[in-house]
Amino acid sequence: MVYEPTRRTLLRSGAAIAALSSAPALIGRALAQDADLAPYKAAKIDWQQFKGEQITVAVIPASYFENLITLAPQFKELTGIDVRFEKIPPAQIRQKSVIDLTSKTGTYATHAADPMYFALYAANKWVEPLDTYLADKSLTDADWFKLDDVIPAWRSADSVGGKLYGMPYDGEVTIQVYRKDLFAAKGLKPAETLEQYMSNAAALNAPSDRVWGAALRGVAGAGQNMYIYPSIFREFGGDWMKGGKLTVNGPEAEAALAWYVDLMRKYAPTAAANWNWPDIADAFSQGTVASYIDAHSSASVINNPDKSKVIGKVAYARWPTGPGGKRTTSIWNWGFPINAALPDKKKKATWLFIQWAASAETQARTAHRFAGPAKRSGVNRSSIWRDPDYVKLMNGFGDNFVEATMQSLEQDTDVDWRPRVPQWPAIGDTMATAIQAALSGQATVKAALDDAQKRIEPMMRG
Amino acid sequence: MTGKRLRIIAVMAVSLIFLLAWAFPILWSVLNSLKTDQDVLAYPPKLLFAPTLDAYRDVLFGSSSILPNLVSSMIISVGTTIITMVMAVPAAYALARLRFRGKKAAGFYVLVTQMLPPVGIIIPYFMILRNIGWIDTYQGIILIYLSFSLPFAIWLLVSYFEDIPFEMEEAAYLDGASRMKTLWRIIIPQVRGGIAVTVVFVFLNAWNEFLFAVVLSGNTVRPVTVAMFNFVSVEQTLWTKLAAVSVLAMLPVIILGVVAQKHIVKGLTVGAVKGGGRR
Numbered sequence: 001m002v003y004e005p006t007r008r009t010l011l012r013s014g015a016a017i018a019a020l021s022s023a024p025a026l027i028g029r030a031l032a033q034d035a036d037l038a039p040y041k042a043a044k045i046d047w048q049q050f051k052g053e054q055i056t057v058a059v060i061p062a063s064y065f066e067n068l069i070t071l072a073p074q075f076k077e078l079t080g081i082d083v084r085f086e087k088i089p090p091a092q093i094r095q096k097s098v099i100d101l102t103s104k105t106g107t108y109a110t111h112a113a114d115p116m117y118f119a120l121y122a123a124n125k126w127v128e129p130l131d132t133y134l135a136d137k138s139l140t141d142a143d144w145f146k147l148d149d150v151i152p153a154w155r156s157a158d159s160v161g162g163k164l165y166g167m168p169y170d171g172e173v174t175i176q177v178y179r180k181d182l183f184a185a186k187g188l189k190p191a192e193t194l195e196q197y198m199s200n201a202a203a204l205n206a207p208s209d210r211v212w213g214a215a216l217r218g219v220a221g222a223g224q225n226m227y228i229y230p231s232i233f234r235e236f237g238g239d240w241m242k243g244g245k246l247t248v249n250g251p252e253a254e255a256a257l258a259w260y261v262d263l264m265r266k267y268a269p270t271a272a273a274n275w276n277w278p279d280i281a282d283a284f285s286q287g288t289v290a291s292y293i294d295a296h297s298s299a300s301v302i303n304n305p306d307k308s309k310v311i312g313k314v315a316y317a318r319w320p321t322g323p324g325g326k327r328t329t330s331i332w333n334w335g336f337p338i339n340a341a342l343p344d345k346k347k348k349a350t351w352l353f354i355q356w357a358a359s360a361e362t363q364a365r366t367a368h369r370f371a372g373p374a375k376r377s378g379v380n381r382s383s384i385w386r387d388p389d390y391v392k393l394m395n396g397f398g399d400n401f402v403e404a405t406m407q408s409l410e411q412d413t414d415v416d417w418r419p420r421v422p423q424w425p426a427i428g429d430t431m432a433t434a435i436q437a438a439l440s441g442q443a444t445v446k447a448a449l450d451d452a453q454k455r456i457e458p459m460m461r462g
Numbered sequence: 463m464t465g466k467r468l469r470i471i472a473v474m475a476v477s478l479i480f481l482l483a484w485a486f487p488i489l490w491s492v493l494n495s496l497k498t499d500q501d502v503l504a505y506p507p508k509l510l511f512a513p514t515l516d517a518y519r520d521v522l523f524g525s526s527s528i529l530p531n532l533v534s535s536m537i538i539s540v541g542t543t544i545i546t547m548v549m550a551v552p553a554a555y556a557l558a559r560l561r562f563r564g565k566k567a568a569g570f571y572v573l574v575t576q577m578l579p580p581v582g583i584i585i586p587y588f589m590i591l592r593n594i595g596w597i598d599t600y601q602g603i604i605l606i607y608l609s610f611s612l613p614f615a616i617w618l619l620v621s622y623f624e625d626i627p628f629e630m631e632e633a634a635y636l637d638g639a640s641r642m643k644t645l646w647r648i649i650i651p652q653v654r655g656g657i658a659v660t661v662v663f664v665f666l667n668a669w670n671e672f673l674f675a676v677v678l679s680g681n682t683v684r685p686v687t688v689a690m691f692n693f694v695s696v697e698q699t700l701w702t703k704l705a706a707v708s709v710l711a712m713l714p715v716i717i718l719g720v721v722a723q724k725h726i727v728k729g730l731t732v733g734a735v736k737g738g739g740r741r
Contacts, residue, residue: 061526061692084681089691092676099585099677105592210505278699286503301698307499 033070033371037078039361043144045137050349051080055109057353058097060334061087063374064170065112067366068357075356081349090223094425101126106341109350112334113166115157116222116424122160123422127337129163133351145355149381153413154333160420166335167358170378173408174231174330176317177284177298178291179310180399182211190291190317194235194259197291197320201267204290213267215280215292216260220436222428223332224276228293229435230418231330232256235322240419246460248431249449255323257445261438273439285310293319295332296405297377299397314398318408327412333380360384368393423459430455488712495705502701517706521693528707531689536714537600538675538685539668542607546615546664551657553612554619555645559631569620572613580610584677591678598680606674611664618663622656623649658725665718669711686711 040047059065069085076082086108088096094114100107101121113121121127134140134147147155154168176197178190182204191197201213217224233240236259238252247253264272269283281301283289285308296316302308319327336354338347356362360381367376368390375393384390385406394402419427434452437443443451494502496513521528556562557569587606588597596602626649634644650657672687679688690711693704 060696062696086681087692088676089688089694090696092688092691096677099588103585103589103592105589107592107597278694278697281698282503286505288505297697304499304698307503 034365034369035074037074040078040356040359043141045139045141047079047352049138050345050352052082053080053346053349054082054084055346055350055353056084056086056107057336058086058088058093058108058111060090060093060112062170064366064376064378065334067370067372067374067376068169068362070370070372071362071365075353078356079349079352081352083353101339101341104341106339106343106346109339109342109346110336110354111339112169113158113337114223115154115166115333115335116418116420116428118158118160118165118335118337119420119424120422121337122163122165126340127165128340128347129165130167130338130351130354131163133338133348133355134164139348139351140355145359146383149360149383150358151333151380151382151409153331153409153415154335154380156413156415157331157333158335158337159415166337167354168333168335168380169357170376171331171333171380172295172297172378173332173405173413174228174294174319175296175404175408176291176293176319177302178315178317179284179287179313180315181313182290183315190315191320194232194320194322197293198259198263198267200291201263205267207269210288212269212272212289213291214263215268215272215275215283215289216264217275217277217280217294218264218268218273218436218439219276220432221276222425222432224432225435225439226418226428226432227330227332229257229260229431231319231328232260232322234328234414234417235319235324235326237322237324237326240416246419246421246427246456247453248434248456249446249453253449254445257435257438257449260435261445264439265441273436282307296401296408299401300377303397312398316398316400316404318404319412327408328414328417329408329412330417331409331413333378364390421460426459427456430459491705491708493705494701495709497702499700499702502705517702518710521703521706521710526692528686528689528710531684531686532710532714534600534679534683535669535685535687535711538603538607538683539665539714541600541604542611542668543661543665545604545608546611547657547661549608550612550615550619550660551650552645554616555623555649557616558620558623559628572616575613576610576617580673584674587674588677597678598682600683603675603678603683603685606678607668607671611667614667615660615664618660619653619656622653626652655726658722662718662722662726666715669715 059068065085065087072083072085093111094117097108097111097113098117098120101124113127118127122129134142134145150168151171153173154171155164158164158166158168176190183189183200186203188200188203191200197214203213204211205213217228219225221227233253233256236252236256238250238256240246240248242250269275269288272280272283275283277294277298278301280289280292280294281298284292285302285304287309299314299316302314303311305311319329321327336357338350338354340347342350358380360383363376363379363381363384364387367379367384368387370376377394377397379385379390385402391402394405418424421427430452434443434448437451438445438448493509495517496515497508497511498514498516501508501511523529557565557572591597591602591606594602596605630648630652631644634648639647669685670687671685675685676688676691679685686707690704690707693700693707
């Protein structure tokens with residue numbers, strides 16, 4: 001989720017250059033694309049063993065995948081394997097890959113997968129556990145690949161029953177984003193607790209000056225309001241699988257949803273009930289929202305010199321703690337699984353592709369060492385997050401960015417923050433609708449949750 | 463007199479409200495497509511701004527140009543429309559005019575194919591096309607589009623054919639014209655309006671189709687409806703580009719509508735003046 005200036009904006013002289021140089025870290029050095037294959041050849045495997053194979057990879061249109069596509073010729077040179085990329089919008093990539101997997105057509109050797117779908121994939125054996133590939137010495141050089149270096153939170157999110165099914169390629173974590181100038185003017189600090197987050201929002205809320213106190217994703221969707229609400233639910237002490245039974249209408253759920261509704265109704269712009277993250281970031285970049293909690297990667301949008309009015313005024317902090325003293329952030333990553341419907345050789349060729357894409361070298365080449373303007377903020381390697389070059393680049397987004405992101409990823413994640421069951425797609429939608437009904441005032445918090453519980457129970461029996 | 467004038471004013475006012483409700487989203491898209499990324503987010507919304515064609519330049523000639531997608535859409539829509547009309551006109555004529563066994567059943571069956579919700583048949587379609595290797599091909603998508611455009615066109619056209627008095631046809635036969643010649647020379651000119659309406663609807667449905675397109679298309683054949691979605695990225699919504707693509711995607715339909723309008727109006731008035739079919 002990195003700001004990507006177009007050729008036009010880069011060529012535009014004067015004002016644009018001044019604006020760009022005010023955020024120098026975003027531009028980085030103009031590097032020639034590193035095409036040296038030696039760092040890959042250091043791995044003690046035969047990269048060429050599946051020469052001539054062809055695979056199709058489905059990704060979403062996003063700069064972090066564009067960068068990977070740019071480097072694909074290097075993979076071809078390294079392995080002799082042809083990769084054809086297909087870009088599919090995020091909502092449809094789930095549909096299309098599920099259709100492909102159910103019909104066992106093997107169209108997509110791998111695809112950018114939603115971590116919440118792995119329970120469904122694994123239950124149906126649509127994708128293969130990656131451990132066999134990781135353990136096979138002819139396919140993986142463990143010392144070179146360094147699986148442990150891949151952000152553990154994202155790996156657990158892509159695992160089912162302790163087995164890894166998808167290799168994280170790019171990801172995010174939700175953090176508190178705030179306007180340090182507005183906070184300083186009122187003598188406020190970023191919230192340590194949800195209570196403080198509410199009181200900060202109250203203190204900063206001034207709709208008559210077109211500044212609202214806070215905003216959270218409100219729009220209905222398993223990856224929208226049902227991405228943020230589960231964090232609040234868990235912080236209020238909620239447990240999805242209470243006594244082994246999926247429960248969404250307990251007292252913790254009521255308290256959590258009530259907090260969400262309260263914050264949104266009182267201190268967020270009315271329209272935020274229908275906002276997704278790009279809308280929140282757009283509003284924040286125009287100076288109309290004082291704070292929000294959302295993906296760390298939205299930093300690139302609010303630092304986009306083409307449209308942001310708040311560059312230099314942004315700082316970051318971790319999620320506030322809930323009443324139980326716990327922080328639970330929302331995490332996301334796009335992981336690459338291996339389609340089980342493929343012939344054996346293609347599976348292995350696909351693994352070589354996954355290994356290449358997730359390797360530290362490719363991660364660096366698509367991030368701070370990428371020759372183009374788009375630098376990734378969702379690299380999958382802890383080691384890169386400690387690389388001074390990368391840290392310097394990322395800190396251009398504002399105060400405390402790298403610290404907040406890393407601490408959240410290391411300490412605040414909870415892999416069961418959403419109910420990880422094969423029925424997730426339907427459950428996610430049902431919950432999203434219930435949350436929206438409560439946010440919009442169509443139903444009381446209790447009625448909305450009771451209704452969701454009633455709908456979810458038969459799904460779990462099936 | 464004043465009563466009549468009042469009524470006219472009231473009708474005009476109501477029409478204006480409807481017109482605004484219809485025109486606003488389109489005007490807004492056009493305005494946004496001419497703004498810069500900064501202006502598009504400005505509050506209060508800017509009505510006066512320095513217009514720029516940057517968004518159009520980007521979506522047409524930039525790195526993610528939608529020109530190939532517009533071409534894809536055009537091939538699919540024109541292909542679907544031509545094949546549909548070539549088959550639907552004789553089929554509708556037969557259903558309206560000929561007496562043959564199973565006519566009622568055939569007519570009903572055409573309608574039945576329209577009763578399946580598209581979502582229910584998308585996986586079978588995917589598997590069939592996949593098995594014959596027609597995923598991501600023009601023939602594959604056009605074939606699937608025909609499955610809903612043909613029944614629709616036949617049903618629309620049947621009612622137009624039924625409106626034509628049989629006497630006109632008889633007169634042609636008496637003058638020694640064959641059935642095909644009669645259909646071509648006498649009947650079709652009479653239902654020109656109906657054909658124009660059908661063409662517009664069939665084209666429009668194919669042009670705007672998304673559900674099948676997204677599943678059955680790929681990199682080679684990707685209509686503009688699917689490509690448009692890429693401007694609502696996970697990273698940010700590219701409002702100006704999205705607006706520019708929307709306007710561009712509207713153009714062919716608007717042009718077709720304007721061209722067809724002439725025939726639609728004429729088709730209706732020809733009948734009225736001569737009193738044909740309404741005696």
